[in-house]
Amino acid sequence: MPDDKTRLICTCEGTMTLDPSRLGGDERPASQLCRAQLDNFRAALGEFAEITVACTQEAPLFAEVAEDAGFAGALRFANIRETAGWSDDGKRATPKMAALLAMAEIEATPFEIVSMESSGIALILGRDQTALEVAAKLSESLDITVLVLPGAEIIPPRQTTWPVLQGRIRKGHGHLGAFELTVDAYAAPAPSSRAALDFDAGRDGAVSRCDLVIDLTGAPPLLHETRPGYFRADPRDPVAVARLVTDASQMTGTFDKPKFINFAPELCAHSRNTLTGCTRCLTLCPTGAILSAGDTVAIDPQICAGCGQCAAVCPTGAASYALPVVGNVAARLRAGLRAWFEAKSRDAPVILFHDGEHGADLIDASARFSRGLPAHVIPVQINEPSQIGPEIMAAALAFGAGAVRVLAKARPVHDLDGLGASLELIGAISRVTGYGESCALIQTDDPEALEAALWHSAAKPRATRASFLPPEDKRGLLLMAVEEMIRTAPSPVETLPLPEGAPFGTVNLDLDACTTCLSCVAACPAGALSDNPDKPMLRFTESACVQCGICEATCPEDAITITPQIDLAAWAAPRRVLKEEEPFACTSCGKLFGTKTGVERVMQRLEGHWMFTGEEGAARLAMLTLCDDCRTQEVVKAGFDPHEKV
Numbered sequence: 001m002p003d004d005k006t007r008l009i010c011t012c013e014g015t016m017t018l019d020p021s022r023l024g025g026d027e028r029p030a031s032q033l034c035r036a037q038l039d040n041f042r043a044a045l046g047e048f049a050e051i052t053v054a055c056t057q058e059a060p061l062f063a064e065v066a067e068d069a070g071f072a073g074a075l076r077f078a079n080i081r082e083t084a085g086w087s088d089d090g091k092r093a094t095p096k097m098a099a100l101l102a103m104a105e106i107e108a109t110p111f112e113i114v115s116m117e118s119s120g121i122a123l124i125l126g127r128d129q130t131a132l133e134v135a136a137k138l139s140e141s142l143d144i145t146v147l148v149l150p151g152a153e154i155i156p157p158r159q160t161t162w163p164v165l166q167g168r169i170r171k172g173h174g175h176l177g178a179f180e181l182t183v184d185a186y187a188a189p190a191p192s193s194r195a196a197l198d199f200d201a202g203r204d205g206a207v208s209r210c211d212l213v214i215d216l217t218g219a220p221p222l223l224h225e226t227r228p229g230y231f232r233a234d235p236r237d238p239v240a241v242a243r244l245v246t247d248a249s250q251m252t253g254t255f256d257k258p259k260f261i262n263f264a265p266e267l268c269a270h271s272r273n274t275l276t277g278c279t280r281c282l283t284l285c286p287t288g289a290i291l292s293a294g295d296t297v298a299i300d301p302q303i304c305a306g307c308g309q310c311a312a313v314c315p316t317g318a319a320s321y322a323l324p325v326v327g328n329v330a331a332r333l334r335a336g337l338r339a340w341f342e343a344k345s346r347d348a349p350v351i352l353f354h355d356g357e358h359g360a361d362l363i364d365a366s367a368r369f370s371r372g373l374p375a376h377v378i379p380v381q382i383n384e385p386s387q388i389g390p391e392i393m394a395a396a397l398a399f400g401a402g403a404v405r406v407l408a409k410a411r412p413v414h415d416l417d418g419l420g421a422s423l424e425l426i427g428a429i430s431r432v433t434g435y436g437e438s439c440a441l442i443q444t445d446d447p448e449a450l451e452a453a454l455w456h457s458a459a460k461p462r463a464t465r466a467s468f469l470p471p472e473d474k475r476g477l478l479l480m481a482v483e484e485m486i487r488t489a490p491s492p493v494e495t496l497p498l499p500e501g502a503p504f505g506t507v508n509l510d511l512d513a514c515t516t517c518l519s520c521v522a523a524c525p526a527g528a529l530s531d532n533p534d535k536p537m538l539r540f541t542e543s544a545c546v547q548c549g550i551c552e553a554t555c556p557e558d559a560i561t562i563t564p565q566i567d568l569a570a571w572a573a574p575r576r577v578l579k580e581e582e583p584f585a586c587t588s589c590g591k592l593f594g595t596k597t598g599v600e601r602v603m604q605r606l607e608g609h610w611m612f613t614g615e616e617g618a619a620r621l622a623m624l625t626l627c628d629d630c631r632t633q634e635v636v637k638a639g640f641d642p643h644e645k646v
Contacts, residue, residue, distance in 0.1 A: 006044055007101055008033060009054040009080070016085030019094045022343045023101060025054070034058035037411045041065060049073040049565045050341075052105055054080045054097070061075045073506035078104035082364045083379050094347035099378050102339035103332040109190035111322040114301045116176045116228060119143070120214040120252035120361040123181070125169065127152050130235035131216050134245060134616030135162055141249045142212065149217060150185045154197045164189060166199040167206065172213070172222050173288070175302040176229025176255060181208045186499040212251055214244065226289040226305035226413060233645065260298050260306035267475075268296035269525040269548040277525065280501070281310035282317055284418045295525075299435040309418030310386025315503030315546035317474030317528055323383045326477055330470035336378060337399040341465070345456035348402030352379045353388050358445070365448040373451075374457035376402075379452060385412070385441075386419045390503075391474060393426045393439050394481035398466035398488055402459030404439040407450065416441065423450040425502055429482065429566070434490030478503065479543055495567045502564040505542050509578045513559035514538070515598045516581050520560060537594040542570035568638050584628035588634075593627045 009025035010033040011018055020029050030037040033055065044051050045066055053062055056079040066075050078101045084093040105418050119549065121140040124131050127149045135303045144162040147169075148154055155163065167183035174180050185202035192198075215222055215232040225228045231248050233240035260318045269278040272295055278423070281290050281297060289303035290310060299319065311321040320326060333351065340349055352373075354360065363379055366372050378401075382388065385408040406423075408416060423439050430438040441454045466484035471477050482504075486492055498504060507529065516536045521529045528544040529551055531537060545562075552560045570576065583592035584599040603624055606612045623631055 003046060005050040005052075005105075006048045007052045007054065008041060010034075011036075012055070012081055013083070016081060018085070018097070019171055021150070022094050023054075023098055024619060027157070029608070030409075034061055044070045045069045045073075045284050048103075050076075050225050052076045052078060052101055054078050054101060057081070074107070076104050077467070078461050082367035084374060084375070087375065087377040089372070092375040095340045095343035095351070096375055096378050097348070098339040098343040099336035101415045102590050103336040103380065106328065106332045106335050109322075109324045109328045111324070113256045114259045116178075116255050116302055118177045118211040118229065118251050118253060118255065120212070121145075121210045122214055122248065122251075123147060123208055123210040124216065125222070126148075126216045126235070128235060129153075129216060130241065132157065132164065133142045134214065134216060134241065137245050138214075138249055141252065145208075147183065147208070148197075150199075150202065155192045155195075156189070161312070164197065166197075166202060167208075169222055170204075174229075175227060175300070176251070177211045177300070179208075179210050179213050179229060181210075182206070183208055199359060203396065210252075212248060214248055216241070216244075224305070226287055227303060227588070228255070255281070257302075258306065259301045259306050260321065260323055261309065261311055262320050262322045262325070263299050264320075265296040265317050267316045267525075269316050269546050269550065270297050271295050272523040272525055273554065274552055275523065275553045277550035277553075278315060278546065280313040280315070280418075284309040284313060286414050305389075305414070305420075306384055306394040307414035309414070311387035311474070312387060312418045312422055313503075314474070317476075317478070317549070320474040321383075321387045323387075325341050325470045325472070326389070326391055326474050327470045329380075329382065329392055330477055330481070331400075332380065333396050334399050334467070334470065335391070336380070336397075337401060337465075338467070340378065341400060341461070346461070347376050348400060348461045349458065350377045350403045350454065351396045351401045352377050352405045352406055352454070353382050353385060353392075354379055354407040355384060356381050358409050359385075362407070362445070362450050366451055370447055371451050371455065374455050374458075377405075377454050384414070386414050386416055388419060389423065389474075389478075390422045390425045391478035391481045393422060394429075394485040395470065395477065397426075397430075397435060397438060398468075398481055398484035400461060400465035402461075403435075405442050405454070406440075407442045407444075410443050410445045416443075421501060424499055428499055428502075429486065429496065432491075432494055432496045433486055437576045461486060461491060473479070479571070482566065485573065486566070486568060487530070488630060490634065494569055495565060498564040498566060500564060501547075503546050504542075504566050505545055505562055505564040506542055506567065506570070507545065507551060507578070508561045508563060509589040510557075510559040512553075513557045514579050515557055515559075515601060516579055516595045517556065517598070518555050519556060525550060525556040530575060536583050538580075539575040540578050541575045542567060542573075584625075586630055587622070587625040589627060591629070592626040599624060 007025040009592045018029050027119050056077045059077045080097040080100050120142040123145045124135050131146050135146050146164045147167045150326050167186040170184045172181040183206040184204040186206035187202040189197040189199050213230050216235045218234050231244050233244040251440040287303050289300045296442040308321045310319045362487045385406050396404050426439045466488050518531050521531045526544050526546050528541050530539045547562055581595040584594045584596045
């Protein structure tokens with residue numbers, strides 16, 4: 001390693017077997033770096049600009065010592081204990097440890113923060129007395145209004161300390177600090193209510209604005225349960241209600257959350273000229289954070305819960321995950337897999353993507369109480385399992401992984417349909433190119449079930465592996481990773497069919513039907529279809545096609561169909577000419593305009609029309625053979641009325 005970098009590794013009191021010569025650390029690793037040999041860490045602070053410590057348990061201690069010493073360099077941490085050393089396979093885990101250390105040294109990319117303001121104005125929705133009991137507990141910290149369902153039996157409070165109203169929510173939208181709900185059957189109670197609140201006649205269409213919505217109706221969720229500021233509990237479950245009270249009572253002030261998705265509207269292929277194209281993200285978003293906004297979609301970062309499905313399936317890269325960006329994940333894979341093979345491993349590893357809570361907890365439990373992860377499984381922590389798209393799976397396989405597994409909860413908070421689409425796409429490619437069933441989902445909350453899915457023989461390395469530097473843009477990474485995955489596959493191919501909805505494919509053109517009107521060129525959001533300014537020509541770039549279908553919907557002659565596929569030769573080739581025509585020459589001045597077949601086809605269709613029969617009709621028909629300038633001159637000179645009936 002360069003002199004300005006070092007790795008500090010530790011056997012954790014002799015509980016792990018380490019080979020420092022293959023890990024890039026000190027010749028004699030520490031056995032208790034966080035206590036008895038902490039001076040080794042202090043000495044490194046004054047000698048190196050970048051330090052990687054192979055311990056995450058004591059990261060707060062090391063960070064504190066570094067701060068006290070005024071260390072201004074890069075301090076990173078890697079967990080090689082629970083993920084590698086504490087395993088029945090720990091003695092064979094040196095290549096995995098090298099991979100984990102290498103991945104830890106790839107800096108995470110920064111991301112934006114979204115702020116939301118709450119003044120504590122809360123609307124409690126209820127069906128019984130529980131709503132008032134919760135209101136009483138929250139009234140000291142929040143500004144409360146209670147809205148009970150029509151027909152609810154509510155005992156009148158002795159004193160009106162907060163409004164109790166009647167109503168049924170017709171619809172609602174918004175987020176923490178900015179909810180807006182439409183209320184039907186809205187009514188206030190009569191002051192003379194005795195045994196139960198007696199409400200006035202209700203009215204529909206009332207609007208309520210609030211910072212928090214507390215739903216105790218027991219009905220299906222009004223909004224997605226990940227929506228910031230929306231709290232929901234079954235009123236019959238006292239534990240859930242108590243937890244809700246605790247959480248909601250703290251929701252006053254400024255709250256920050258990551259901006260999970262970076263969105264480039266100029267790349268969006270949602271719509272053109274009111275014709276709908278790609279709707280992948282709209283179909284998958286579970287929270288309602290994505291809405292159609294003309295030619296593009298709009299993503300509300302305050303509502304977005306960060307599942308990442310939109311980014312995983314976006315074919316153009318308009319939506320990309322920011323925590324971290326896909327290029328950063330690919331860079332970590334590249335570094336980790338290079339380190340794996342440089343450590344002289346004879347097997348191709350399995351990449352296990354997992355989140356930092358559920359997945360990390362299962363791995364930790366397996367390491368502490370059971371067999372631990374096998375030596376050939378490299379865990380890679382990401383924010384959400386559903387953020388993993390085909391470009392990441394393809395990159396892992398291209399860089400030399402034998403397989404990819406994605407770990408998720410048995411009952412995930414978010415649907416995994418987007419991940420399923422990615423697995424289907426890579427699966428279709430893998431089966432044709434010899435990888436077999438290379439990518440799969442593991443859904444479990446049981447460490448033993450996780451072990452059962454992973455403890456098997458590792459694959460032998462392939463003869464070739466890719467080493468490309470991951471592009472920063474998502475579409476570029478998708479194209480390069482898939483191409484390299486196929487090129488380095490056990491059975492490389494040039495072409496292969498893909499399932500419906502794949503982000504690659506070709507355009508099929510009916511040459512007889514096409515008039516080269518080029519309306520498809522104007523509509524194509526990805527620039528896959530293009531013209532030639534010097535000659536009537538329709539050209540196609542296959543690697544740019546995202547199969548949005550807008551060209552197919554736009555074509556007035558129904559001359560276009562699309563087919564999902566991969567054709568590597570077409571990807572590498574320049575733009576392909578789909579149709580080329582001779583331009584039509586003006587019969588007066590000779591200026592080229594339109595296309596010869598287009599003008600002739602129009603004239604043929606109009607020959608029998610009443611406006612183009614007889615002597616004057618023939619003159620009208622001849623006007624179609626003139627360019628714009630000559631046609632204008634002829635009309636002015638002859639006083640010709642094109643709409644006059646013959």
